Amino acid sequence: MSALPPYASPLQRTWFYTFRLLCGLIFFFLIFPILVILPLSFNAQDFFTFTKEMLALDPAGYSFKHYHDFFTNPDWQQALTNSVLIAPVATLLATSFGTLAAIGLSQSHVPFKSAIMAILISPMIVPLIISAAGMYFFYSRIGLQGTYWGVVLAHAALGTPFVIITVTATLVGFDRSLVRAAASMGANPVTTFFKVQMPLIVPGVVSGALFAFITSFDEVVVVLFLGSAGQKTLPWQMFTGLREQISPTILAVASLMVAISIVLLTVLEFLRRRSERLRGMTPG
Amino acid sequence: MSNTANAEMLTTQDGKPLKAALSRALFREKMRSLMLIAPLLIFVLLTFVAPIVDMLWRSVENKIVSDTLPETVVVLQEWDPATGEAPDEAAYEALYNDLKIAVAEKTHTRLGSRLNYEKSGISSLFRKTGRRIKRMDEAGPFKEQFLEADGKWGDVEVWQVLKQLSPRFTGGYFLNAVDAEQTPEGIQMKPDEDRIYLFLFGRTLFLSIMITISCLLLGYPIAFLLASLPLRSSNLLMILVLLPFWTSLLVRTSAWKVLLQQQGVINDFLVWIGLISDANRLVMINNQTGTIIAMTHILLPFMILPLYSVMKTISPSYVRAAKSLGANDWIAFWRVYFPQSVPGIGAGAVLVFILSIGYYITPELVGGTSGIFISNRIAYHISSSLNWGLAAALGTLLLVAVLVLFVVYDKIVGIDNVKLG
Known part of the structure; x- marks a missing residue:
């Protein structure tokens, strides 16, 4: 299927191009909704569709007013601040606990490995609404409901499975004799960890951290239940905006978030290629 | 290395048996790995597993009646509702003593709203009685005074509800969650017009299957x-697959809200090319169509990525061999390529299905009333109706469904093989 051989019959030729067209349409379906909000976010009117001026590419049809609103509106700014305060702390917790555990899990003799793995991965499997419900009940019992730390702890728990998975994946290709070599030359376990093991698994740790970050940064269900007005994050503000008073500022926020995901995607892709190169796998 | 005292026993240099030394080393290694895992394990157990267990607990826990009306519960044990008569004076006296304390602590309204889930009208009965209780005569007779406060206290059904909910644990929430109820004649299905949850579970299942199929196609x-x-x-x-995967769920949901609206981009476009008239704009949002379209888009990467990683491992020489043996393109695909891609289909389909039956945000925003899932009902019971026990029971049923599916997923792919990005 990769290329059409010169001897292809007319039927094969037709199918080849039909298939390509079909795939093109599906790609369009995947990417169009994300791309369409970018121009719409510059709409000079408060509409959610293209105005005549916009279609005519008239500069008067475009403006930065929704972006201006986002950066001046106290609600949105408060939400942005909260997101920025919550996500990094949750990421830090998830990444440090997760990396240690992944190293522990990759040792050759771990008792109850599959049971432990099942527990550690469970935050990723259980539907968010159930996690949110359970956490709401439990955290209100112990007085964490509606507090900053309640949200941070919950987000950290949700992010750890991603760290475990990515770090474990890099550790699969890790050569154990390097640790033994370091030990035989007199390095203590802590030095070995920071000087030998850490530099090699850093790509896995960073991509795990990015996953944990995006989990917290995008998370809305848990924060909706666990947070109080003081923990209103960006996704929460978007959610209420979409449900109640739909305002075009949401499109500006959405466009900014698309920009963030493009940056994240680029970093991850770079890390993946670097790690594959280091491990002598297929060059990018 | 061998010791002179026992030629067959291997020892280490310092004379310890090799077997013991090895097992000690192994033990130390096990402990070291457990020490590394312990912080996260404890963290997850406390912040995540404990809440889930708490939810399971809440779905059967029923302390409120026995806590608020301890004396009444004891007296009611001897009362037989089958007689068709309200209990005697002793029960009313116990109720008076209990309610006096409850009113002082203001817990009687909470009990009232809890009992109201079982029989409507009890909430107002408790509130009304609560206001009157201070004026009642402590010497009795209590039955008369209660009946005077509200005639409903003579109703056998009210007492029946109280007796039914006396035990500290109840299966009532689960019965409620599957549209059944406990009646004096045993467990029965609710009348048709009161059944919502089975229908909602059915719809969640149906929509999830539709979404999984469209993701697969x-x-x-x-x-x-x-x-x-x-x-x-x-x-x-x-990149075209990964960009949507990495884009915030809310961004994608808002995009679909913008696209599918009646005054939205798609309708505008269809009117502009003349396919539909301005008056007959398509209704594509706040219904099942909206939910299916938006969720297919959101979950599609979760189908593509596992499929891709399986197809990547299928060697092209099999298809070439089939063709050289005389198979045409279709036969070569259907008989040789497709069977090898089935594990990928299994993995992707189970993953998408698991994710979609627990979805909350997208159905809430684009589903209207006909496109909502069971999760939306759970959220409603937590934040609006405050019937936490029922929310917990519904959540438990959903959790069991997901865990069963996950075991299937584990059999197909294995937890260790989950790949990201």
């Missing part, structure tokens, strides 16, 4: 194309 060709193209171009096209 759209995802298979893409994964096939990506797996068959040379690495350089497939990496480039992969």
